Amino acid sequence: MEEPRKESTPRLDCAGLLSRRFALDVYACVRSGGRRRVLAYEKGAGGVRAMVEHLGLPTASAHLAPARGPPQSAWC
Structure with missing residues (x-):
């Protein structure tokens, strides 16, 4: 008895x-x-x-400042 073929999904x-x-x-x-x-x-x-070092590109991630709320005058 043949095994059923598995349907392959194209990726x-x-x-x-x-x-x-x-x-x-x-x-x-x-x-x-x-x-x-x-x-x-x-x-x-x-x-x-x-590879990045060989290309002379920075390997350290940039420092991101924390998010701030809107100015208080926007709430008035």
Whole structure:
């Protein structure tokens, strides 16, 4: 007796989801109109940090000030 086939659901990558939802082609170069390609895919934090440091970009997150309420004159 044959086992029933499992129906596989097609999964879209991030670029496919952006293309479907916003009609945005993330692989299209804005300057030349050519096609971009993925050079690297990093999942681990150590690899990402090393890549960012190599590019000379800041690795520390920016300090965000706490949220404030509106000025008191707005409530009068």
